[in-house]
Amino acid sequence: MIPLTGLITDLRTRNAKRVAVQLPEGLKRGTAMLAKALRDEGFDVTICGDACWGACDLALDALADADVLVHIGHTPVTPEENVIYIPFRQDINPDILASALPALAPYSRIGIVTTIQHAHQTEDMRRWLAEHGITAVIGKGSSRTPQPGQILGCTYAAAKSADADAYLFVGTGVFHAIGVSLATGKPTFALDPYGDGGVQEVSADRLLRKRFVQIEKAKTAETFGILLSGKSGQCRKELARRLAALTDKASIILIREVSEMQLRNLGFDAYVNTACPRLALDDQSRFPMPVLSPAEFEIVLGLRSWDDYAIDEIA
Ligand code: SF4
CATH class of the missing domain: 3.40.50.11860 (Diphthamide synthesis DPH1/DPH2 domain 3)
Known part of the structure; x- marks a missing residue:
């Protein structure tokens, strides 16, 4: 869900009239609905149709003919003027961490890392693990990953700053978890919140x-x-x-x-x-x-x- 009310307030505060919107590939099907909602509020909307895989790939050329670029899905990786970022968030139930407990039990400090979709819940995950006997820590982000515990396929700062002896990556796929394993040299476990395979230790x-x-x-x-x-x-x-x-x-x-x-x-x-x-x-x-x-x-x-x-x- 895109928080439309906050976006419209932000656009009006900036006195924007012409708005370019950019959605990443996984969310592009929401483009028509977003464009219509903004037109209904009186904005002149241009859709950026080229492929986009991250906030590293901003359609800055659209700003030649727009007051503001609205980038959906990610947090900023570079400081840019006239860009509004709306990260995509998906809530997970911390109970999914139960399947990871046996694998995490031998370690004294588990670093929790995740992608932007779930980064707003790292503290919930830490608390849930603490209630179940696991000490977990959340590393600081970086300029490319502003949320605590957030990692990208190009930045593992939140893992490296966590002072952990093993890591739990919560998210889809194993690429990020393998990246954590390579970047830290520590045992790394991956838990897909939407998969049914439970937790797996990744190997690079x-x-x-x-x-x-x-x-x-x-x-x-x-x-x-x-x-x-x-x-x-x-x-x-x-x-x-x-x-x-x-x-x-x-x-x-x-x-x-x-x-x-x-x-x-x-x-x-x-x-x-x-x-x-x-x-x-x-x-x-x-x-x-x-x-x-x-x-x-x-x-x-x-x-x-x-x-x-x-x-x-x-x-
Ligand atoms: S891993 Fe980094 S550089 Fe690659 S698409 Fe994601 S944000 Fe961009």
């Missing part, structure tokens, strides 16, 4: 084996394309420049949407991703050539050892 071993294969493949590459994103919250120019300076085989490529077709057409033997860190780790199967993280590129060039493998995060 399979992912690391796959990454090792890509690193070995990339060692024969004659050309490396350093992918530099044009998206507002993914653009890491300094990192791209630093990586490109490591070898004369590398060129910087400014790119917005990274697709198999684009990478094939560009024709590089391997790519180094400075855009969304999930691209190299989660989406490699889409690409026929290695797409490396910055740390993996350093391993390929012999500047970092495999033992010093680190997950890519946007600080």
Whole structure:
């Protein structure tokens, strides 16, 4: 549910007349209803129709013809003027944590981490675990993850600051939990509030084996394309420049949407991703050539050892 009353008050306070609205892919079907509700309140509405996967991907060009961009679904990852963020929230019943109790019992301090949908309930989860004999802690957020306990696929600051000896990730999928495991080196359990599989301990071993294969493949590459994103919250120019300076085989490529077709057409033997860190780790199967993280590129060039493998995060 989008809190329409608060949004309209905010828009009127800003004296906005023309409003652009942007919803992420999972919520896009709510766009027509939101646009109609805002038109009924007298606003001139433009819908941003391009794909959007996070607050790192703001449709800032829409502000050329709108007073305000309303971004639904996420908290800010970069400071922007004239953008209203409305995070998407989904309540869960803390009783779902019951299935995690046996797995968490051997540890003295459990760090609770979750995505933005459930970040408003981390304190409820901590209290529920305390009532059931488990000491849980919630790490501070960061500028990209302002809610305590909140993590993103590009930022695990809330896990690393939690001073825990194991972690419980509450959310869908295991990617974030594997990220926590890699970022902290601690045992990490994943609990999907909508799944029926209960809690599972995640392991980064399979992912690391796959990454090792890509690193070995990339060692024969004659050309490396350093992918530099044009998206507002993914653009890491300094990192791209630093990586490109490591070898004369590398060129910087400014790119917005990274697709198999684009990478094939560009024709590089391997790519180094400075855009969304999930691209190299989660989406490699889409690409026929290695797409490396910055740390993996350093391993390929012999500047970092495999033992010093680190997950890519946007600080
Ligand atoms: S950079 Fe990737 S992981 Fe980070 S917010 Fe954007 S889409 Fe999510």
